[in-house]
Amino acid sequence: MRTDSNNDNARNAPHDRPPPLGAATLAELTQGVRGQLLDAGSDGYDEARSIWNGAHDRKPALILRCAGVADVIRGVQFARSQNLSLAVRGGGHSLAGFSTNDDGLVLDCSPMKGIRVDPYTRRVVAQAGALWQDLDHETQAFGLAVTGGLVSTTGIAGFTLGGGIGWLVRRCGLTSDNLVGADVVTADGQLLHAGAGENPDLWWALRGGGGNFGVVTSFEYALHDVGPTVFAGAVFYPGEHAETILAGYRKACAGAPDRLTTVLNLTTAPPVPFLPESVHGKPVVAVLGMWSGPVTDGDQHTRAFREIGPPITDLFGPMPYVAMQSLIDPLYPSGLHNYFRSAFLHDLDEPAISALLRAYATVPNPLTELHVHHLGGAMSRVPAGSTAFATRDREFILNVVARTPAAEGFPGVVDWARATTGSVAADAATYVNFTGEASGDQVRASYPGDTYDRLVAVKQRYDPANLFRLNQNIPPSAER
Template sequence: MSIDTAKGVLGDATIAELEAGLRGTVVRPDDAGYDEARAVWNGSHDKHPALIVRCTGTADVIRAVEFARSQDLLVAVRGGAHSIAGFSTCDDGIVIDLSPMKGVIVDPARRRVVAQAGVTWGDLDHETQAFGLAVTGGLISSTGISGFTLGGGVGWLLRRHGLSSDNLTAAEVVTADGRVVRADPQEHPELFWALRGGGGNFGVVTSLEFQLHPVGPQVLAGLIVYPVAEARQVLTRWREQLDRMPDELTTVLNLTTAPPLPFLPPEVHGTRVVVLLGMYAGDPSAGEAAVAPLRTLGTPIADLMGPVSYTDMQSMLDPLWEAGAHNYFTSAFIEPSDAALDTVLRRHLTTPTPSSELHMHHLGGAFARVPAEATAFSQRDARVLCNVIARSPDATDFDSHVAWARDTRREIAAHGHGAMYVNFTGDAAEDKVRASYPDAVYERLVRVKDAYDPTNMFRLNQNIRPSAAA
C-alpha cells in the first residue's frame, strides 16, 4: 500500500527497501499496532505519522535518518515519548522511535553508566541502584533519559549533583548527514557543549554516558501537605529557608488540589493545598536537622517525610501522572519576591482543573556552581523555577485550560528575566526560545546547528534555527 506524505507518495517498493536495511520494524498506518505505536504520553497530541521506524540500534537510526533525508520527510525523534510539546510525533512524516533501545551498562569502579536512548529513568535507576549509584533523573520514572538530559534535567539530585546534563560525559549522535559521532570534551567539543541544554537540535542521540554518584539505597524524602489557608505563610517561610538549606536537600513546592489519597482526611479531598516535596541526598539520619524547618512552615495536614528508598522516591509521583491525559506545561525562572509569591498564590486559586498545578523548584547548590560557559544551559543564577501545568483527563475545554496556563506564565515571568526551561514548555515558540539563552550562547548554538544540521532536519524541538533558515 502506498502512503501519502506532506511531500508526496511513498510506494511499497520504497518502504520495502527501507525495511530491508533494518533489524527493527516499520509500522504503517494500516498495521494493527499503529495506534499504539503512534500514541505518546501527552494525550493532547494526536498525530498520524506516515511511518514509524522502531529502531533496535544505531545502525537502524542511521538508516532511518538517511531514508528521511532522501524522501524529504519531516522527522520526529521518540525516546520516552512524554512529549510535552508534541515533538516526539508528527503528521505525515517519520517517527524515529528509539524506545526499543534499552541497553544499560554500569561501570561501578569508574562510576559511569552508558545507556541507550530508549531507556527511561525507571530503567536507569534500577540498574545503577544495584551498585548504590545514581545521577539526577526525572521526577516521573517513565520519563525518557534522552530528551530530559538534552534540555537540562531538573530532579531530586539537582542541588547535590547538578542537572542531568551537568553529569553527561559523552554522547553518541547520528547527525543529519548520517554520520555517527562521539561528542565529549575531546571529540566534537562544541557539539558536546550544545547537547547540554540545547535540546534535540543537533542530531539523534543514540546513547548517553553519565558520571554516577553514591546515592541511597535509603534517602530522607517524601512530602508534607499544608492547607491553602496558610499558603502565604508556607511560601514565605520556604523562601526564608532557601539560602539555609544544605546542598544535599532539594525541594519543590506544589500548589495543587488534594487528591483522594488515604493519608489525607476526607474533608481535605478536592480542596486546594500546598505540598512541600523534598529529598535529602545524604545520610538520612543527618538529614533530620535539615528537614526539620520544613515541618513547621505551617500546620501540616499530613507529614510523610521520612526514610525511603531512592527508587521509591523517584517513582512516588507516577500514579498521579498516568499516560493519556491532556497536558500543557509552561515555565519561567523567577526571583521569589513578595510580589512574585502573591502572583503565584493568586493564580493557584484560579486553576481550571483539580490536576492543574504550579510547581516552584528550588535551584542553587551544585546547579549554580557550574560555570555559565561550561554548558548551553544558561540560567545558573536563578533561584526558583516555576512550572505552570494545565492538565485534564480529556480534551473538554482544554483550549481554555491552556489559555489559563499561558496567562499565568505571562504574569509570573514578569518577576524574572523572561527565560523559560525548555523541557517544561509546551509551545515551540521562537521568541521564548530566543529569550532563554543569552545572546552569546544563542549565537554559539546557531554555529553548532550550522555545523551539524544546516538544513534544520531536526526542527521538532525548541528550535535553534540555522543561519540558512533564519
C-alpha cells in the same frame, strides 16, 4: 488540540510535502533495518503512534521502531532522501508533541534500552530509549545515581538534552552537567562521539540545546554515591495558609544544604488514603523534598520545611531512592492533555508570592498546579558558558502544570497557564524542557543572546538543512 502557532507549524512541517511512498521504496527500507516498520495499515499502529501527552493526536506515515544504531542511521538517511518530516522519540514525554508528526517518519528509539554500569569508574552508558526508572534500577544496584526526572516514566534522552532538573540538582547539578559523552547520529548519517576530547562544540550544544543537532543513541553519565535509602517524602499544609507557607518556604530554602532539594506545590488534595477525607478535593500546599546525605541527618535538615505551619500530614522519612523517584508517577498517567510553562525566578519575593496566590485562586481544575522548585547548589557553580544550559543564577523555577482529562476544557487551561506565567514572571528566562508549545520566542527566552548565537553556529555545522526541526528549534543561519 494543538497549541503550535502558525509560524512554528510552518517551520516544523516538511519543506515540501513528499509524494506517496511506493511499495518498492518501503520494501527497501524494511529489508534494510532490524527493527519494526509500521504504517497506518499495520497491526499496532495506533498504539505505536500514541505518546504520553494526549493533547497531540497525530498520524505519521511511518514509524520505525529502531533495534539499534544501524536502524537510526538508516532512518535518518531515509527521511532525508524522501524529504520526510522526522520526529525522534525516546521516552515519548515531549510536552509539545515533538515525538510524533503527521505524514512523516517517527524514529522510535524506545526499544533501545541497553544500560551498562561501571561501579569502579562510577559511569553509566545508557541507550536513548531508556526511562529514568530503567536507569535508576541499574545504578541503584551499586548505590549510585545521577540527577533524574521527577516522574520515573520520563525518558532520559530529551530530559538530558534540555538540561534535566530533579531531586539531585542541588547536590549533583543538572543531568546534562553529568553528561561526559554521547554517541550522535548527525543529519548526514554519520555516527559521531561527542565529549571533552571529541567534537567539543557538539558536546557543548548537547548539554542544554535540545534535540537540534542529531539523534543521540547513547548517553554516558558520571554517577554519584546516592541511596539506596534516602530521607524524603512530602508534607501537606491547608491551602488557606498558602501565603504563610510560601513565605516560610523561601526562608527555609535560604538555609538549605546542597544535599537537600525541595519543591513546593500549590495543588488540590487528591483522594488518597494518606490524606484525611476532609481535605479531599480542597486546596492544599505540598512541600516535597529529598535529603540525599546520611539518612540519620535527614530529620534535622528537612525539619524547617516540615514546620512552616500546622501540617495536615507529614510523610517524610527514610525510603528507597527509587521510591522517591517514582513517588508522583500515579499523578502523571499517559493520555491526559498536558500543557506546561516555566519561568526562572531570582527570588520568591512578595510580588512573586502575590502573583502566585492570585493564580492559585483561579486554578481551572484539580489537575492544574503551580510548582516552585528550589535550585542553586551544584547547578549554580557550573560556569554559565561551559554548557548550552546557561541560566544558572536563579534561585527558583516556576513550573505551571495545566492539564485536563481530555480535550474538553483544554484551551481554557492553556490560556490560564500562559497568563499565569506572564503575571508571575513577565519576560523571564524559560526552561526549554517545560515549553509546552513550539515557539521561537520561548526558545530565544531559554538562552542568553551569546549562547543562542553559538547554538546557531553548531546547528549550521551539523544540521544546515534543519532536518532535526521537530524540537524547540534553533534554525541554522540560512533560516534565521
